[in-house]
Amino acid sequence: MFNLFKADPRKKLQKDYEDKLAQAMQAQRNGDIRGYSALQEEAETLYARLEALNESP
Numbered sequence: 019m020f021n022l023f024k025a026d027p028r029k030k031l032q033k034d035y036e037d038k039l040a041q042a043m044q045a046q047r048n049g050d051i052r053g054y055s056a057l058q059e060e061a062e063t064l065y066a067r068l069e070a071l072n073e074s075p
Contacts, residue, residue: 028071035064 042057 028068031064031068031071035061035068038064 038057038061042054042061045051045053045057
């Protein structure tokens with residue numbers, strides 16, 4: 019019953035992942051390739067964590 023008010027960590031990770039991808043895209047468009055690769059690496063880390071959460075029950 020009390021889980022009703024608990025935030026879902028998957029939603030937060032999904033939003034963070036999408037935000038990182040958007041930031042990476044903007045960096046790439048602006049010609050900042052190093053910034054793009056750093057942001058892309060962070061996005062991949064978030065994606066791995068998100069997949070691990072989706073695998074667990």
